[in-house]
Amino acid sequence: VVVYNVTMKALRRGRKWDLLEELLQDMLSRGMEPDNITYSTVISCARQCNLPDKAVEWFERMSETGCVPDEITYTTMIDAYSRAGKVEEALNLYERARAVGWRPDTVTFTTLLKMYGIAGDFDGAIITFQEMKALGVQPNVITYNSMFAALGKAERPSVAKALFKEMTEAGLKPNQVTLTSLLKIYGKARWADDALQLWENMKEQGWEKDLILYNTLLSMCAGIGRTEEAVMLFEEMGMSENCKP
RNA sequence: GUGGACGGACCUU
Numbered sequence: 522v523v524v525y526n527v528t529m530k531a532l533r534r535g536r537k538w539d540l541l542e543e544l545l546q547d548m549l550s551r552g553m554e555p556d557n558i559t560y561s562t563v564i565s566c567a568r569q570c571n572l573p574d575k576a577v578e579w580f581e582r583m584s585e586t587g588c589v590p591d592e593i594t595y596t597t598m599i600d601a602y603s604r605a606g607k608v609e610e611a612l613n614l615y616e617r618a619r620a621v622g623w624r625p626d627t628v629t630f631t632t633l634l635k636m637y638g639i640a641g642d643f644d645g646a647i648i649t650f651q652e653m654k655a656l657g658v659q660p661n662v663i664t665y666n667s668m669f670a671a672l673g674k675a676e677r678p679s680v681a682k683a684l685f686k687e688m689t690e691a692g693l694k695p696n697q698v699t700l701t702s703l704l705k706i707y708g709k710a711r712w713a714d715d716a717l718q719l720w721e722n723m724k725e726q727g728w729e730k731d732l733i734l735y736n737t738l739l740s741m742c743a744g745i746g747r748t749e750e751a752v753m754l755f756e757e758m759g760m761s762e763n764c765k766p
Numbered sequence: 767g768u769g770g771a772c773g774g775a776c777c778u779u
Contacts, residue, residue, distance in 0.1 A: 558769040701774040736775040
């Protein structure tokens with residue numbers, strides 16, 4: 522089974538759904554018993570390939586064969602629903618799993634948060650975030666990034682600012698995605714001071730920048746009319762190793 | 767020894 526699972530992982534990475542499903546059929550016809558790892562890989566591949574019906578189909582078949590979903594399989598399936606825009610189904614599954622005594626973890630909550638963000642349900646995202654903390658589940662960088670994505674859509678720069686403070690005070694280090702999302706939020710709200718302050722922080726703390734982050738900074742300077750800063754950025758890019766203009 | 771979450775920039779209002 523492990524050999525099959527590893528092969529499936531490779532197929533998932535290459536998004537080869539047909540081959541992966543064939544392999545699963547092969548396992549079943551040989552009388553092997555795919556486990557949670559097998560099924561979560563299968564479901565996740567279906568999700569990546571935009572085949573939500575396949576995800577549901579195998580999730581159901583899995584239960585029929587007596588394989589009880591574990592926490593990762595549940596989360597994978599919730600994410601598959603989320604990606605397909607099936608919010609109701611995702612929440613139903615979540616409730617059902619909770620009723621069976623399942624303890625959702627950071628990834629689960631982040632997946633739910635992301636779903637609310639995509640749906641534009643900013644309040645839902647906030648509530649989930651609070652619920653998560655109330656249950657003692659620690660948010661991580663990806664959790665915060667998903668919140669910023671939701672906030673960007675809702676155009677709530679002040680909430681984003683407060684969250685960012687909370688995040689750094691909790692000792693979490695922002696990554697390029699965090700900074701890009703935040704800058705975009707500030708830029709859209711024309712909060713020039715906060716945006717430039719963030720850039721200062723990046724220099725002080727030595728937070729790395731990537732190409733996308735440089736581009737965001739540049740277009741922000743253009744948007745708020747800070748030509749001098751833009752020139753400095755451009756020169757800095759020229760000196761950097763991996764971000765040639 | 768194997769499985770899950772970051773729809774981040776410009777082009778695009």
